[in-house]
Amino acid sequence: MTKLTLHNDGADDDVTRELRALYVAPAGEPYWNELEARIMARITEVDLGWWAELDRWARPALLAAAVLVLAAGVAMFRARQVETRTAYEHILTPSPVPVETVIRPTLEGDREASLRDVVGHKSNGRP
Amino acid sequence: MTAATAVQSTFAMPSADGDPRRSSDERALVVAAQEGSNEAFAALVRLHQRRAYAVCRAIVLTHEDAEDAVQEGFLHAFRALDRFLPDQPFGAWLYRIMANASLDLVRRRKVRDADELSESSPAPFRDPGEADELRRRLTDALTRLTDRQRSVIVLHDVEGFTHGEIGSMLGIPEGTARSDLHHARAALRRLLKDVRSDI
Numbered sequence: 001m002t003k004l005t006l007h008n009d010g011a012d013d014d015v016t017r018e019l020r021a022l023y024v025a026p027a028g029e030p031y032w033n034e035l036e037a038r039i040m041a042r043i044t045e046v047d048l049g050w051w052a053e054l055d056r057w058a059r060p061a062l063l064a065a066a067v068l069v070l071a072a073g074v075a076m077f078r079a080r081q082v083e084t085r086t087a088y089e090h091i092l093t094p095s096p097v098p099v100e101t102v103i104r105p106t107l108e109g110d111r112e113a114s115l116r117d118v119v120g121h122k123s124n125g126r127p
Numbered sequence: 128m129t130a131a132t133a134v135q136s137t138f139a140m141p142s143a144d145g146d147p148r149r150s151s152d153e154r155a156l157v158v159a160a161q162e163g164s165n166e167a168f169a170a171l172v173r174l175h176q177r178r179a180y181a182v183c184r185a186i187v188l189t190h191e192d193a194e195d196a197v198q199e200g201f202l203h204a205f206r207a208l209d210r211f212l213p214d215q216p217f218g219a220w221l222y223r224i225m226a227n228a229s230l231d232l233v234r235r236r237k238v239r240d241a242d243e244l245s246e247s248s249p250a251p252f253r254d255p256g257e258a259d260e261l262r263r264r265l266t267d268a269l270t271r272l273t274d275r276q277r278s279v280i281v282l283h284d285v286e287g288f289t290h291g292e293i294g295s296m297l298g299i300p301e302g303t304a305r306s307d308l309h310h311a312r313a314a315l316r317r318l319l320k321d322v323r324s325d326i
Contacts, residue, residue: 015319016284018265023285025180026190035176035194039201040169046202 157213160205168208172201175218179225182296185281186229186274192236193229200228219295226278226296233274261319268318275299276311283308 026032153174159167176197183196204224211220269277278297282288283304290308294301 015261015265015315018262019281020285022262022266022269023181023184023281025177025184032173032176035180035197036169036172039172039176039198040165042198042202043168043205044165046205 153217154213157208157211157217161208161211161213168205171217171221175221176201178218179221181286182222182225182282183229185286186226186278187232188236188270192232196225196229196232199232200225203228219292222292223296223298227298230274230297264319265315268315271318272311272314276307276314279304279307280311280315 153171156167156170156174160171179197179200180193183200184190184193187193187196200221204221207224211217272280275297279293282293282296283290288296290304291301293299294304297304299307
């Protein structure tokens with residue numbers, strides 16, 4: 001440790017001694033144990049505080065929320081795209097089954113029924 | 128050595144400076160504290176609180192402020208622990224935090240004192256235990272130095288830190304610390320000149 005050498009006489013020692021006495025750290029283990037306890041109490045208080053917990057979770061939570069919003073957005077966009085594409089396809093793509101084929105059985109059935117009805121009437125009217 | 132073993136062995140062993148195992152044990156304690164062990168951090172507090180107090184006491188004016196600064200400093204260190212690289216010397220990092228906490232406290236006190244100045248004129252700091260003229264005059268002389276000059280002379284001449292360590296702690300170049308020490312000594316010499324002739 002360096003000596004305070006303000007002057008090269010006996011007064012310097014006094015000044016140095018006084019300076020060190022002025023800045024002497026508290027002696028005795030109980031003082032330091034108590035200071036340590038106070039420091040740790042404050043740290044524990046801060047460490048266990050709900051705001052610290054919130055702070056600890058805030059970033060992951062924000063990140064998770066952002067990912068969820070992004071995923072939902074992408075899903076919605078894709079669903080809409082598929083929907084639009086399907087609608088266009090329905091409009092633009094000709095149906096694999098001709099309309100007539102679809103309609104015909106019904107028409108034919110009606111026609112046959114009418115014919116059967118007429119023929120039946122005629123046959124019924126004969127003696 | 129695992130972090131848990133280091134915590135246990137540090138609790139058991141004395142924390143004297145110069146212990147050859149201290150450096151590696153301290154590193155293990157830092158790692159354990161970084162992993163969330165409050166016991167390891169308490170062990171670090173136990174190892175460094177005296178030196179931390181000395182650093183703070185050199186910068187602030189009173190014992191009470193030094194206690195506050197030490198507590199603030201350890202709290203800052205605890206919060207910043209995950210940013211500390213365990214390969215670095217923990218003491219140097221911690222004392223820099225302590226010095227910053229002390230300087231912040233000094234700044235806050237100055238603002239508060241300036242606010243209170245219009246209401247009442249505060250008396251200069253007096254150590255209630257001062258018994259003789261030299262101590263009283265020395266106390267007055269120290270309050271007349273700039274904060275940095277006072278810090279540098281106490282850190283160097285009372286606590287034995289090197290110019291480089293002081294520069295690192297106070298965030299100034301080593302040469303500036305050296306120059307501050309020179310000016311602080313010159314100022315004390317001037318302020319205590321008449322006392323010297325009396326004693």
